[in-house]
Amino acid sequence: MTHLKAASLTTEYRTNPLGIDCKKPRLSWKIISDERGTLQQSYQIQVSEHPTFDTLLWNTGIIHSQESLHLPYEGPDLKERTRYFYRVKVWDNKSRESAWSETAWWETALFAEYDWKAQWITPDEEVIDRLSEPAFCLRKEFQLQNDIASARIYGTGLGLYELYVNGERVGDELFAPGWTSYHKRLQYQTYDITSQLQAGPNAFGIMLADGWYKGNMTWENKRHIYGDRRAAFFELHVRYNDGTEDIIVTDPSWKAALGPVVYSEIYQGEKYDARLEEGFSLPDFDDSSWSLVQEQQMPVGQLIAQENWPTKVTEVIKPIAVFTTPSGETVIDMGQNMVGRIRFFVKADKGTKIILKHAEVLDKDGNIYFGNLRKADQQVEYIAKGIGLENYAPHFSFQGFRYVRVEGYPNQENGLSLEHFVGEVIHTDMEPTGEFECSNPLVNKLQENIKWGQRGNFLDVPTDCPQRDERLGWTGDAQVFIQTALFNYHGGPFFTKWLRDLKAEQHPDGGVPFVIPAVVGGANAAAWGDAATIIPWEIYKAYGDKRLLAEQYDSMKAWVEYMRRQGENEYLWIVGFNFGDWLALDAPSGSYSGATPKDFIATAFYAHSTRILRDAAKVLGKWEDAKSYGLLLENIIEAFNHEFVSKSGRLVSPTQTAHVLALIFDLVDGDVKKRTAHELNELIINNNYHLTTGFVGTPYLCFALSKAGHHETAVKLLLQEGYPSWLYSVKKGATTIWEHWDGIKEDGSFWSDDMNSFNHYAYGAIGDWMYRKVAGLDMDEELPAYKRIRIQPAFAGIHLTYAKAAFESMYGRIQSAWSITADKIELKVEIPANTTAEIVLPFAQTANVSEGGNPLAQANGIYTYKEKDDTVTLTVGSGSYHFQYDNKNGLMVEFTKNSRLIDVLAHQSSAAILDKHAPWIAKPPGIFAMRTKTLQELAEFPEANLTKNQVDALIEELNTIEWKAELVK
Template sequence: MTLLKVKALTCEYRINPLGIDIKRPRFSWKIESDRRGTMQKAYQIQVANQEDFNEVLWDTRITQSDESIHIEYSGPELNPRKRYFYRVKVWDNFDRETEWSETAWWETGLLNSDEWKAEWITPDPDGIDPLSEPAFLLRKEFTIKAGISSARIYGTGVGLYELYLNGDRVGNELLAPGWTSYHNRLQYQTYDVTGHLQDGPNAIGIMLADGWYKGNLVRENNRNIYGDRRAAFFQIYVTYNDGTEEVIVTDNTWRASTGPILFSEIYHGEKYDARLEKEDWSQSNYSDQDWTGTIIQEMPITQLVAQENYPTRVTEVLNPIDSFVTPAGDTVLDMGQNMVGRIRFKVNAPAGTRIVLKHAEVLDKDGNIYFGNLKFAKQQIEYITNGGNTETYAPHFTFQGFRYVKVEGYPGQENGLPLENFMGEVIHSDMERTGEFDCSDPLVNRLQQNIVWGQRGNFLDVPTDCPQRSERLGWTADAQVFIPTALFNYHGGPFFTKWLRDLKADQLPDGNVPFVIPNVEGGMGSAAWGDAATIIPWTVYQTYGDKRVLAEQFDSMKAWVEYIRRQGKNEYLWNTGFHFGDWLALDAKENSFVGATARDFIATVFYSHSTRILRDAAEVLGRSEEVQEYSFLLDKIIEKFNHEFVSPSGRLVSPTQTAHVIALMFDMVDGKAKERTAYELNQLLIQNDYHLNTGFVGTPYICLALSKGGYHETAVKLLMKDDFPSWLYQVKKGATTVWEHWDSIKQDGSFWSDQMNSFNHYAYGSIGNWMYKVVAGIDMDTVLPAYKKIKIEPKFAGISFTQAKAAYESMYGRILSSWNLTNETVEIEVEIPANTTAEILLPKAHLADVLEGNKPLVSGDIHSYMETAEGVRLTIGSGSYHFRYRNESGLKPRFTEDTPIIDFLDYSEAVAVLEKFAPSITKPPAIFSTKARSLKELAELQEANLTVDRVKAIMEEVSKLEWGAVLVN
């Protein structure tokens, strides 16, 4: 019995989305097959009003096509507030036909503004000061008849809201409605509340806090950026079994009060007095006679849009690993991980007991909790107990970035905190995890974990720069350099679609792009920052094959390039205006944040890069005139760049690592100049003992540029450095997320300046892209985006570990590339999803040596194969493959602490590893066995006094011996 089935149906990237405003949604699916080389040859989609499909609304019939992602609905116009059902079947290249898939659905939102009946409401200012700090409570009672078929709530609020119905919290979303360019776009949410309603009396409650809309952002005392009034805008649609409907809306019949939340801010935290709780306030039997009325409030909102991004939720719960008293006498919880979210705790204490939690990321070198980098953010939670039974609390409208929590006032804390009463709730946009990477080096694995944790902490509705200090803004450069890594680790289609719409909304009429999106910072126009307008939509398109996002953003992309084009006296160079340059590079002058690479050099390179992307996007979208125009512009920019910044002999005028990196990465030089640029980049790193000195512009691309330029082993050495400055230096210093500065914690344990020192700042985590794409080898043919044609080309020459594996859940299914090295063999495992093909490179392999599944290569499942100077190249179809071949010298695994001494290829490497793993050896060993003695064992003896000369002498003697021989010193 053969297996062929359609699975994982999605509509606009999501499984069964509730309340979307897209009038022509797109469908995608994956194919499961038990045969290699499976390709879809045809599909059929049916859409119906009812789950039984007795009345089909739209039927593609059998459509000859291998497309299985983003198939656009083109049936009759959709109705608002309506659930539609769809199913898919496919035919493959082996003449097999699937059964119908499981039925999936999507439900439309309101689709147009005419469907809104609600009014914006806020408490009557005669009863409650609209500028007061306590969160507002709004409530309304209403009566429902018997025979409910379905009920939905559609609504939003400014700043943040929580929704309650008959005493129960509605939904598990946090920080709704999220952060958008509020004056231009405000998201509303849809909730299925059919099960929450009851025949007869009902009550709805809304809690409102300041949030991003009117809270303190960017600078101290900088408030009310979007408006100075909180307000709610909701309506309940109740549908009865007989088809009739009833609508309950926000209007001036609602009642208002304040409650236990006395203060709640994004930066500063929350103060909650449980003695002020209004028990049963969202139930129908509650007396609200002493509450004040509400008024209709005019709001500066121009467009309501259905929820676009993944909601923010609690995605994981961490238990503290320890509590301790610091040298300063503070009682501190250690969560074991720098996380973003909140602490939930339980307490039993007399009424009025005041418990304060203060959150921080690290301890200082004396072991005291460090708050200096928070700037003016307080990150403080204060809870005042109600007394009586055990109370449980977590803050509502704020989040903190922290590993350590200073606890004050908890009953009995002088005898130690009860760890079981505290838990850390991790909060971020609830994206699907799509990528994984691991290898045989524990430090690199910890780096990968740090990258992922950094993304989780900073992908909280917008891609923020840091989650702890008084900033937490959507900096454009951070987002654009990290997006390839981000989209490997997590599915970011809806996340970036939403953020790009805000970028487009906040872009100035002249095409200029603000530094942060949503724009609350001001300033704009910097190279590598504003280029988020082109780089991010292009990367989303490449990763997911999403032409719609490219089409939506094309005018924005073009406006950015044209803005650059108008700068300065020469339209082919960008040599004017303000630029951040290579931000935080280590080659900066004293007391400067800006690296040594000439800013006009960087600006012109990114001008070229954005122009190239715009040209390519025009080609994808069939805009032939723009293809021609921007092809010409690109050629002229590169020509002028070479005239301005490259000498006749091929030398770059800016002699920095970053200049060489971006010139290579973005194809600014060619021929001999390209060879020289790659060679000189390598020399710059050798001269710096294989240490980087790059910043935000150069770091994301440095290893990619080295591998691309033919110096892959240098890229590997760069990754594997564990002294300052390096990625692994942070790891060895105890980092559990990626730092903002290479020396956020200096070698002596002191800190970089308090002014700007985040320990959770994902930009330098962009090394992940190179780890997945180059080391593990998962890449794509960009002509066929979304991994329709996969490239598997692992590079393990020079690698200091013996195994690496990466897997990625693409739009078509799971891709796997895993390799393992021994002294004798190379083994590579590959998984290719159905309806895709792949080109594989087996490095340094010979055709005669290669086995697949313990059999010699034969045509059939392997479409083609040939031996090249690089190794064996194969083209294959879908399926799982296991390749094995003889390990050639030069591809042997590098050395670990368990490596036998005789395995060393040269003395210098032996010395380096001995010094790394056995730095404290003081006496020579009496007996030295070439088979039994590993570096780890040698280090453990603690008996040797190994100078470099002594190691060379020992190695020379060892190399002459047979296995099992004994060397007596």
């Protein structure tokens, strides 16, 4: 019996979303099939207000199309506050018809501001100072009838809020309503509280804290950035079985008081006095001493339904140790640099004060280190109420930490019990989508660190760091990491929200602020402002989201036109402020910017964004723009070569970053391109396989090397363990990505106090190269969202014996997993239904390759295959494949330190001579093989320009050595 069905139905990326305000939501699904080569041929969608589909609101009929992503609802106008059920049926290219999918749904919220009945309320400021530090508590008691059918709360707050009904917390979302450009866009949330209500008396409670809205923000100690008073805006709709409704809204009938959260700030932490807990959201609570509230007009922008995934506790981890530092402090080690909060449990006398202070690392003496927090206290203080077992975690503050100093815990001097403490990991609750592993355990740890860094810094906005007095949505950090981010986690809703804020904050002249939301001064830096073009384009490539691309197109165009207007030459950007190659190691003394000229970088990114804009115009059918910006790109490249390339073909800047950008952005061609690639490789080799790049060059460095035929050099960079390198921090015990290559120096001292985050994801952008080049999981960008997949592993010789990447795409799971032994090469591939793939098998011959134990000619699901230059290229349909072929090239042999000299020779001027006399030494890009023996003579040989006699002697010596086929462990 064959199996075919539509599954994993989503609306606007989400499964069964509650409370959306999109009037034409887009529907997507995946296809599950037990046969290879499955393609959707037709689909049918039905939408109804009833789960039984007795009556249909919209029925597409049978639509002949392969489309299964982002199909917009085209039925009658949707009603507000209504649940819509839908199901999908598909037909495939094998004449099979599926059953109906499982029923999915979406539920609308409110579509327009005039639909709201609530009023903004805040405590009467004659009784409660609007600048009071304690959180506001607001409450309302109300009566309900029997036979409650459903109940929904819609609403928002300024700044952060928590909701309570009848003594229970509503939902598990944190830091609502999230951080947007509040003056222009304010999210509201929807909650289903049907099960929390009862016939008779009920009570509704709201707690309000400053948060991002009016709290202490940025290193400049700004307060009240958006407003100077907190306020709430909520309405509860209760629907009865007979169709009638009760509506409870925020209005002047509510009451207010100050609550037990006596202080709470994003950076500084929180102080909580449990003695002030009163059960204010219980219906029988005595609020006679509470004051009234007042209606308040708030300076906020458009109300929009929740766009991003909510922020939640996504994991709970246990501490691994508690110890006393040399300075005598009691410190808990969580074993992981995390973002979130500590929850602790305690029995204590009334008034006992417990203080937790959080930090990322220990200093070289073993003491907890707070220096890099700058003005951020990251301190939590709890005052016990003295009744039974109490438990507490901060409500409106999060910390970035691995270590926690504990003061005041009862009997602390006799040792803390770790059972009383847990770490609650907090971030935007994105769906994990990517996996990577390989034969090098340090690289696997690096991958873990990349993902932890993303989790810690994707807390409603893509922040630069989660611990010091910053935590801002830096545009440059976000754009360099975007491809890695979208592999590891589903970023559709996350970046949809953030890009809309970017567009809202963009200046009238097209300039882009340094941070989004824009809470610090400054705008318009190359590689930072380019987030306006790069991120929408990467979202389109990853998910096929043409609607978002169209929505952001004017913003993209405005940024390119801003760059075009800079200076007298419209084809160069050589004026104004730019960050340059931030934190590059070749920076002059006293500077954070690397040695690569800033105008070189600015013009390179000007070209890059112009190319993206041209390609976006093509996708959107804006043909005049496509032609215009294609011509602009040609002129920029011509001007770039005139300005930054000598007549002999040498780049004016001898830095690694300059060569990387020229190559990766296709700014040079022909002999200049060959020379630039050669010189980049030399820059790495001559620096003993170490990088010098900063934020701008690092994300593209290994891509540029691999693309230019120097994949082996790129792999050696990845595997470099000495400073500076990705694995240096791993060897130093890092569990997240560092801001600086030498955040902790070899002697244990620190780079600096002023800017030294140990959770800063930018350099984690290497992940994208690991997934796409090392593991070989990539896409054909002509068909976005992995509609056509490209699997092309780049073997790393004796450096890596296997690598595996898997990605849960919009179509389904994709996998590329290869392994090499002394005599066999294997590649295991998964291709989801309704896609096809091109698979490239390096160092293979058609006659040698089997799939599932069968010759290629007999393998099901393989459409074509061809052989060229010891490479077999196949096109295949969906399914799981297992390819095997002989390792006839000797790709795996034992490696000794002396073998490295032979490797170097194969890449210097003597490579051609060696290749002629011993072709097994110099392999195609990305592969090298060695015979092994301790050759004392090698130590005396120069690494290049060998004389003929030296080469002949070397070859004669090597030819006497027998092959060794031991797999490196």
